[in-house]
Amino acid sequence: MKIFNTLTRQKEDFIPINPPFVGLYVCGPTVYGDPHLGHARPAITFDLFFRYLKHLDYKVRYVRNITDVGHLENDADEGEDKIAQKARTEQIEPMEVVQYYSDRYHKFMDELNVSKPSIEPRASGHIIEQLEVIEKIMNKGYAYESNGSVYFDVEKYNKENNYGMLSGRNVEEQFSTTRQLDGQSEKRNSYDFALWKKASPSHIMRWKSIYSDGFPGWHLECTAMSSKYLGNHFDIHGGGMDLMFPHHECEIAQSTVAHGQTPAKYWMHNNMITINGQKMGKSLNNFITLEQFWTGKHILLSKPFSPMTIRFFILQAHYRSTLDFSSEALEAAEKGFLRLSSGIENLKKIKPCSRSDFDVESFKNICYDALNDDLNSPILIAHLFDAVKTINSALAGTISLTEKDINELSQLMHLFTEDILGMVITKQTTDNSQIVGKLVELTLNLRQEAKNNKDWNTADKIRQQLNEIGIEIKDGKERVEWKI
Ligand code: ZN
Numbered sequence: 001m002k003i004f005n006t007l008t009r010q011k012e013d014f015i016p017i018n019p020p021f022v023g024l025y026v027c028g029p030t031v032y033g034d035p036h037l038g039h040a041r042p043a044i045t046f047d048l049f050f051r052y053l054k055h056l057d058y059k060v061r062y063v064r065n066i067t068d069v070g071h072l073e074n075d076a077d078e079g080e081d082k083i084a085q086k087a088r089t090e091q092i093e094p095m096e097v098v099q100y101y102s103d104r105y106h107k108f109m110d111e112l113n114v115s116k117p118s119i120e121p122r123a124s125g126h127i128i129e130q131l132e133v134i135e136k137i138m139n140k141g142y143a144y145e146s147n148g149s150v151y152f153d154v155e156k157y158n159k160e161n162n163y164g165m166l167s168g169r170n171v172e173e174q175f176s177t178t179r180q181l182d183g184q185s186e187k188r189n190s191y192d193f194a195l196w197k198k199a200s201p202s203h204i205m206r207w208k209s210i211y212s213d214g215f216p217g218w219h220l221e222c223t224a225m226s227s228k229y230l231g232n233h234f235d236i237h238g239g240g241m242d243l244m245f246p247h248h249e250c251e252i253a254q255s256t257v258a259h260g261q262t263p264a265k266y267w268m269h270n271n272m273i274t275i276n277g278q279k280m281g282k283s284l285n286n287f288i289t290l291e292q293f294w295t296g297k298h299i300l301l302s303k304p305f306s307p308m309t310i311r312f313f314i315l316q317a318h319y320r321s322t323l324d325f326s327s328e329a330l331e332a333a334e335k336g337f338l339r340l341s342s343g344i345e346n347l348k349k350i351k352p353c354s355r356s357d358f359d360v361e362s363f364k365n366i367c368y369d370a371l372n373d374d375l376n377s378p379i380l381i382a383h384l385f386d387a388v389k390t391i392n393s394a395l396a397g398t399i400s401l402t403e404k405d406i407n408e409l410s411q412l413m414h415l416f417t418e419d420i421l422g423m424v425i426t427k428q429t430t431d432n433s434q435i436v437g438k439l440v441e442l443t444l445n446l447r448q449e450a451k452n453n454k455d456w457n458t459a460d461k462i463r464q465q466l467n468e469i470g471i472e473i474k475d476g477k478e479r480v481e482w483k484i
Contacts, residue, residue: 001056001372003236004320006244006267007166011374016235017265022058023234024050025226025264027243028120030067031101032082034289035108037273037310037325038280042240044311044422045270045319045375047114049238051420052371063229064117066105068098069124069205070197070218081215084204094205098124108290111307113422119229123221127207130216130224134195136258146186148198148212154191157253163191166252166267167245193250195220219250226263227255237264241271270319275300276326288325302327305334308424312337315377315421336385341425343388344417345434346395347410353400358390360408367416377421384416436484440471444480 002011016022026046029039046064053060072079080088087094109116123130134150137143142153154163154171164171171191194217199206206213226234232255239248248267255263272279275286288298296304313333317323363383370379387409393399394406401409417423443462450458463473466482473482 001052002374003266003268004374006269007262009168012266014266016058017233020057020059022053022060022236023230024053024060024062024236024238025222025230025234026062026064026117026237027222027239027247028064028066029101029105030071030082031098031105032071032086033101034291035101035105036280036287036289037275037293038240039105039108040112040290040310041273041314041319041323042238042270043109043114044112044314046238046268047422048315048319048375048377048420049236049268050115050117051422052375055415055420061119061230062117063119063121063226065222065225066098066102066120066122067218067221068095068102068122070216070221072218081203081205087204095124098122108307111290111294112311113307113424115422121225121229123216123225124205126221126224126228127216129228130220131196131209133220133224133227133254133258134211134216137195137254140257142257143195144188145211146188148214149186149194150196150211151187151192152195152250152253153188154193154253155189157257161253161256163249163253164245166249169245169249193217193219193246195254219247220254222247222251223254223258223263226251227259232259232263233261234264236266236268238268238270241269244269268319271322274322274324277324300327302331305330308337308426309334312423315423316381318374318376318378320374336381337423340381340384340388340417340423343385343391344410344413344425346388346391347406347413350391350394350401350406351397352403352406354402355400356402356405357399358394358401358405358409360405360412363387363409364412367412371420380416380421384413387413440466440482444473444482448480 001014003014004010005012024046026042029035046062050060050062068083069081071082081094083094083097086097090097134143137152138145138150142157143150144153157163158171196209196211196214196216198212198214203215205215207215226237237248237251252262255261274280275284275288278284278286280287286300288300290307290310292298292301293305293310294307296302309330313325313330314323316333316336367380367383370376370383373379390399390401391409394401418425443466447459447462450456450462466473471482471484473480
């Protein structure tokens with residue numbers, strides 16, 4: 001299998017450090033708001049990877065954290081803690097905010113059929129581990145204390161290391177221009193990032209340390225928790241592309257100093273979701289929560305969409321491409337998944353023949369090729385749709401399949417669609433399409449009766465009304481064909 005390593009900017013063969021064990025760390029949500037489309041994409045991307053690795057018989061330890069402290073409003077070191085802010089406005093405990101939105105996150109991830117990680121550690125449960133990392137960085141001389149807070153010395157680090165190796169940013173020239181501007185700050189340089197922040201008197205979430213009563217900086221938790229559960233150098237670190245800088249760059253710097261090596265061998269980043277071509281943001285009023293998708297209650301939504309439609313929509317794009325959401329695109333995904341589901345159901349109805357016009361083995365190979373090429377789910381889905389065409393042709397009797405081929409194809413369709421892509425073929429979807437099929441046949445029989453009675457008026461009326469609800473019929477020599 002080849003995966004694109006953000007660190008080297010190329011596709012590389014995936015070779016685990018200690019096979020068959022694989023350590024996967026993915027930055028999880030900051031739990032202060034209702035889960036939205038932006039939460040669904042990394043969760044589904046790394047769920048696909050997790051499922052595929054397990055299918056390949058790797059023993060995967062998947063760690064996905066919950067950020068419940070230290071993530072400040074502006075994603076840097078200023079402003080209020082996002083969770084504390086929510087707790088203040090709602091007049092509840094910060095841990096009530098954390099519990100409520102963690103539960104909501106889990107509920108929606110379950111509905112999207114995202115597998116649970118092996119370990120889901122919380123930042124607030126690992127303050128001691130985070131203080132230990134600070135101590136190591138302090139002892140090595142790459143951090144300094146300022147007014148009770150502790151900052152990482154980026155300029156010093158960058159002299160012997162490359163701060164910007166992941167994002168490809170050249171920070172050097174920016175050091176000189178930003179240094180003088182920062183006279184008011186506790187930091188020596190605006191690029192320095194907080195390892196520990198002294199809490200203001202009103203700050204609720206605080207812990208004792210030798211530096212001050214305070215709380216850890218946001219980037220520190222992932223270093224402390226990934227090394228605790230996966231070791232100082234593990235296989236894959238993942239997350240959304242928006243986390244590449246500064247979050248992951250800071251993680252690399254912290255690990256390099258504290259543990260003498262970069263945290264992970266491979267870095268994987270999923271691209272962002274845009275809404276009708278625009279970035280998602282609360283201020284743009286295009287922030288659609290997952291609940292709004294389920295209910296359809298948002299101005300940009302034409303109707304409710306099921307979790308499986310959202311999952312299929314996300315998997316129909318490669319994880320490194322931007323994915324533009326629109327109601328039309330979701331409707332197309334919904335129809336597509338219905339077509340795939342009914343295709344899989346149709347397999348049961350095919351009458352086996354003694355010879356076969358379909359090469360199941362090469363179908364299997366191209367499906368694996370797609371996954372092995374940096375998890376190319378859209379290509380895999382295209383192959384599945386091609387197989388559906390074959391299935392439907394076999395059902396119509398225009399091509400032949402042997403019983404063995406039907407069984408093998410059925411196994412493969414279920415394997416790729418359900419086990420690996422994680423799609424749930426709901427009984428309702430297939431039942432409904434079967435019921436629709438039976439209703440159409442029933443109506444066509446009534447039309448035939450009318451024709452037999454030379455009641456052309458009624459026969460025409462039936463054809464016209466079927467047309468109006470989107471069912472096209474074509475009178476053939478032997479039988480009447482129809483399609484939606
Ligand atoms: Zn992280």
